[in-house]
Amino acid sequence: MSHKILTCLVAALCLYVAMPVMAQESAQPKTFHLLREDQLARKAQEQEQEQAEAWVPRLEEGQMEISFALGMLDLNQTILQQDQVIYKYTDESTFWGDIDIKGANAFNPVLRVGYSVYRWLTFEGIGGLSFAEYSTSITNRHSRKNEAGALVVDDPPLGEFDAEARSLITVQLGANAMIYPFDIHGEGGGRWHPYLTAGFGKVWYDMNSNYNTGSTGANDLNFGGGVRLLADRTISIRIEALLHRNTLQWEPVKNFLSLNEGTLLVPLEEFPVNPDGSFEELPITSFESRDMNVLNLSIGFQGTF
Numbered sequence: 001m002s003h004k005i006l007t008c009l010v011a012a013l014c015l016y017v018a019m020p021v022m023a024q025e026s027a028q029p030k031t032f033h034l035l036r037e038d039q040l041a042r043k044a045q046e047q048e049q050e051q052a053e054a055w056v057p058r059l060e061e062g063q064m065e066i067s068f069a070l071g072m073l074d075l076n077q078t079i080l081q082q083d084q085v086i087y088k089y090t091d092e093s094t095f096w097g098d099i100d101i102k103g104a105n106a107f108n109p110v111l112r113v114g115y116s117v118y119r120w121l122t123f124e125g126i127g128g129l130s131f132a133e134y135s136t137s138i139t140n141r142h143s144r145k146n147e148a149g150a151l152v153v154d155d156p157p158l159g160e161f162d163a164e165a166r167s168l169i170t171v172q173l174g175a176n177a178m179i180y181p182f183d184i185h186g187e188g189g190g191r192w193h194p195y196l197t198a199g200f201g202k203v204w205y206d207m208n209s210n211y212n213t214g215s216t217g218a219n220d221l222n223f224g225g226g227v228r229l230l231a232d233r234t235i236s237i238r239i240e241a242l243l244h245r246n247t248l249q250w251e252p253v254k255n256f257l258s259l260n261e262g263t264l265l266v267p268l269e270e271f272p273v274n275p276d277g278s279f280e281e282l283p284i285t286s287f288e289s290r291d292m293n294v295l296n297l298s299i300g301f302q303g304t305f
Helices: 003-027 037-052
Strands: 062-075 080-090 093-102 105-118 121-132 134-146 167-178 194-205 215-230 237-250 257-258 266-267 290-304
Touching: 062 121, 062 237, 062 266, 080 134, 080 194, 080 290, 105 167, 105 290, 121 194, 167 215, 194 237, 215 290
Parallel strands: none
Antiparallel strands: 062 105, 062 290, 080 093, 093 134, 105 121, 121 167, 167 194, 194 215, 215 237, 237 290, 257 266
């Protein structure tokens, strides 16, 4: 057999064996990568990072917290009471009676700055203001003319402006501790977190009145609780109720009125009744203290950083 015929036979045999393999390879779909390998790797890494950074609502420790709340301070109670005290003076007569000064519900914005020592424990510094008006009721009224031997007149009519109704402002400063009792042994997970809070500070009352010498300060103890809703990673909503306890002690002024450009000073006096029915005329040197139990309701927003 010649070499040419042998070469042709070998070539035909190779072609016969290779044809099924070539047909199988041509049947398989081809994949075309439009992105480079480094771009694919970067995209996969970003997807993994987004999944890792997905926010899970929970309390965290070691964070600064700033909150601002709007609320109501219940000052609708007696803040000054005095029997048989002067309430009006004219050129002709002096008027006196039992006065009862009451506050009203006060608008109360509050700012808090805190730090979460643990998930379940936060310390806060607190500053607040309140704005309200007070009203005065005058009962058991009497009057007499400003002359020697004048008779006392019982129950004189009350004029439109005889009873004071002016502004009452308070300023609160203090420090509180917040405890999340349900998170003490947990991991602080979830959106809703009830808490208890208590603290100590100072409160200043400022009443625009002819009876007292401006503002007066008192130690303030407060305690209460609330609930915190974690809205997202940095914003929370807080609803809170506190009870403030303090003792209010006003300092009486020396002169009730200053008339005629300061040339006529009307002293702050009381007129107690003697056993024989006559009235004395004594300067007031002190007022009785008032124990205040003031409810504070508020709702606000808190930022966590």
